[in-house]
């Protein structure tokens with residue numbers, strides 16, 4: 001069995017929990033409260049800004065120029081496609097300048113992005129891909145599951161359409177193949193560490209839905225960090 005299939009299987013219980021999560025289910029049914037989706041859009045824009053930088057670290061760590069170019073292209077796609085989709089959502093949801101100025105990343109968004117930076121800074125390209133792959137792959141599987149849903153809500157339909165698109169599928173397949181090539185060439189210790197990154201990111205993907213559904217806030221302090 002390929003490395004990617006093996007880690008996907010190991011993560012299956014937590015992926016199934018994501019598929020069943022009320023945020024995902026209600027988005028597909030069109031019953032998700034707007035307040036929760038608005039909150040998600042703002043936290044996810046923060047997440048994607050850092051995700052793009054982690055992709056760029058992957059570009060810098062790639063051992064060959066062709067991979068550098070592809071990882072840089074992925075970082076650019078995050079900015080130009082996913083983040084611009086979020087800009088469209090922000091307009092449709094009337095997210096104001098005041099709300100943006102008052103934005104604070106929630107504990108889970110902060111922890112998840114910190115995990116990705118740690119894997120990326122401490123490791124090699126295999127660590128970067130292992131940490132970011134659940135982000136691609138889980139969303140694609142959710143898009144596939146929701147694409148026959150009819151939420152009767154143009155915003156939720158747009159979200160589902162983006163993650164079930166051929167464009168997104170080709171990026172996911174490329175990164176799965178890249179992970180397998182790297183995994184075949186590194187040591188057993190490297191593979192164990194890469195599997196841990198994949199599993200931790202899978203846990204955080206679940207926590208991200210839950211964060212948005214609960215409108216998570218810091219308990220007492222209100223950190224000044226917003227970028």
Ligand SMILES: Cc1ncc(CN)c(N)n1
Pocket residue numbers: 044047048082134135136139205208
């Ligand atoms: C938290 C999260 N994970 C994954 C994706 C899909 N790139 C996303 N937009 N946000």
